[in-house]
Amino acid sequence: MDTLTPERRSDVMRRVKQKDTRPELCVRRVAHAMGFRFRLHRKDLPGRPDLVFPKLRVCLFVHGCFWHRHVGCRFATTPKSNEKFWLSKFDRNVERDERNASDLEALGWRVVVVWECETRDAETLFQRLKRELTERMTEGSK
Known part of the structure; x- marks a missing residue:
């Protein structure tokens, strides 16, 4: 059961940001510190990475565990109220992501997904980005 009124719930959901989120800023900070340069939210690419x-x-998406259904993650919970709506919404999100x-990939881009929960530890995030991005650099030099 939702503890908020429908109006209050609407206000809360309206404030959920789509870009410049804390996990995204964390990934940007680490990638930039590693010397990688990037563009943000390119509108000419599918999904605006x-x-x-x-x-x-390389196109990198920073996905929220709740919204994009990170399998096995403790943050990928399903609200108890209006469950049918939420399950439908989550299914559409996952289908859109795929x-x-x-x-x-059909356009020749490599897709990397960093999950919100992976941004909580800077060292782990650093190692993940190093693996994903330097791997691509060595592929390109062959």
Whole structure:
């Protein structure tokens, strides 16, 4: 049962940001500190990736565990009220994510997804980005 009134719930949901979120800013900070340069939210690419590394042909999405259904994550909960609505919404989000990823791959881009929960530890995030982005750099030099 939702403890908020429908009006208050609407206010809360309206404030959920789509870009410049704390996890996204964390990824941007780490990638920039590593010396990688990127573009933000390119409108000409499917799904408007959060970070685009043009030289590496990598599109990086920073997904919230709740909204994009990070499998096995404790943050990917389902609200108890209006459960049918939420399950439908989450299914559409996941389908859209898959469609955007396949469209980008068809255009020759590599797609990387960093989950919100992975941004909580800076060292782990650093290692993940290093692995994902330097791997692409070595592929390009072959």
